[in-house]
Amino acid sequence: MGAIIIGTGISTDSKIRSALSHASIAGKQAIEKAGIDPTEVDVVINTGIYREHNMVEPAMAAIIQKDLGINLDYVKANPRRAAFSFDLMNGGIGALDALNVADSMLQSDSSKYVLIVSADIHPSTLPQKDFPFAELGSAILLKKGNDPKKGLIANRFATKKHKFCGRMGSLKTNEMGKTGRSRVDIVEAPDYVEAITQFTVDTAKSFMEEHKLSGQDLHLIPSQISASYVAAMQDALKVTNTLDLFKIYKGDTHTSTFGLGLHSLLKGGLAKAGDKILLAGGGSGLAAACVLYVS
């Protein structure tokens, strides 16, 4: 543990109808904030799930890497720097897994800078009333930290079985006909919000107890599954400083939740040096995760 965030970025213009573009715009901002050259980034991890045309190959991260101008051609570059990219997928909480992976890459000294990006968009690229996610992007840029009491401090991941895994997003290929590039089928168990709320609360409470965290001393970035989910997390964990991105962005910010939240706290100056930030996520699975970050 100990990786630190040196830049964040967001992309929220609703006129942009591409997950790849949202992720790239956010990534560029994060890199500029960190004051490094894009060619210095070693790893790009994309945690976005829903993307234009339901493309599955290559990794969307590779296209985003190109848009950012990172390791276009190793041999032609001077100096040469072998950047690498891949997609990491775990529903709305993938960014929390990506923080864990990024930390390992940095702590093992195999990478100096790791960029995590995300964005979701309906595969048709057209606004769809029944698409439950806010269509925007975010980015987090990390480097290795030297202070064991700062940066990424601890994490926990948990799962629990549930009908439809709570929420399932898929493409029913036997029904899609020729419309496979422009449709997605999302089903939810009738009690999904209630179940994931309780599971995330239980996981977060246990995590807070283990790490002796008090709600009064925390900033909370919860998943933004619904307005009631955010409110329930705030009440149950007793955290006054809880980010309500659902209200700001008018929907579930899904894979971009934690990038948006960190951007708001760190760039927006809401979190000061030494402040504790609890990222508490819940999503399809059921899956819940907590990450403690000290600013």
Place this chain on the structure above:
Amino acid sequence: MRSRFESLGAFFPEKVQTMSDRIASMTNQPTFDLQAITGIKETRVAAPEEDSLHLALQAAKDCLKRSSYKAEDLDIVISCSISRYIDGAVNNCIFEPPLSLLIKNEIGAPRAMHFDVSNACAGLFTGVLILDRMIKSGAIKRGLVVSGEHITHISRTAVKEIKDSMDPQFGSMTVGDSGAAIIMDQATSDAEGIDYLELMTCSDYSRLCIGMPSEENPGPALYTINAEMHKKDRVQLWPNYQMDYYKNRDTDIAQEKFDYIIHHQVGLRAVSNFNRYGSEFFQFDLPPPLNILEETGNTSTTAHFLVLYKALQDGKVKKGQKILMVPAASGVVTGFLSLKIANLGV
């Protein structure tokens, strides 16, 4: 600290389709001998109910069978396939939750972390790299990387849609179905495991190969500009990278004394070119490549690991030997993995 392959598992569907049958089913017959060019005689084809999840589970169970660990010991499960079909013949392509969740639930690894990685044909290499770094950083002690690839759907789209000899769907004609799984943990000595694993993405070429649903027929499709993907310049990205890696480490390709090399299983002629271009660049005759593509086709993410599996099974690769594995995937992703074989049996 080093990581190692503690156990290796594989699954090959029973049904076989010959390349000649596949070619015969094409709406527009090719003007060239695809079988002769690729060297692929046949591939395995998963039954409709053998979805990506099924293939992954079979490989994972095979891997666990000879592991010293039980599923409940695993700290993490990473699924690395491009195809993520569940529900058998329904062919539901799942976006969330990740396939790794369904795998870990089925094998009985409730406390394991999980996520999927997607990185074209380099998916399983990517999962191995992630586990290697997580083991080295102390984040985990042991984990499972797995891939179940039910990808012959793209060949069924290709036979309907290929129009002429320049059609970008020709690559789809070479694929076969399979599963592969590896349990990794900390190596017990320098005589086994991963000496080094480095991967890179040269992103200027990221749109040379695109996989997405077809708009002409119901089904997934893969569109590849093969001539560009396998150009000499592209292939030589890898040896350039590997030679640079050696520059500060007081070694070179000759001193590494690899016994075998495993390339991506795209076709016999292509593999021969990969080795030739690599040998030219290093100015050193690379060891002979191991292949199984004649009987399996290009199995995408599982390819290199199935070659290793078969070679261990046949006794071709033995304890004490050293293997160089070189991925080549859309992105384009390339790199190199140096693996010492000790007690890895199948």
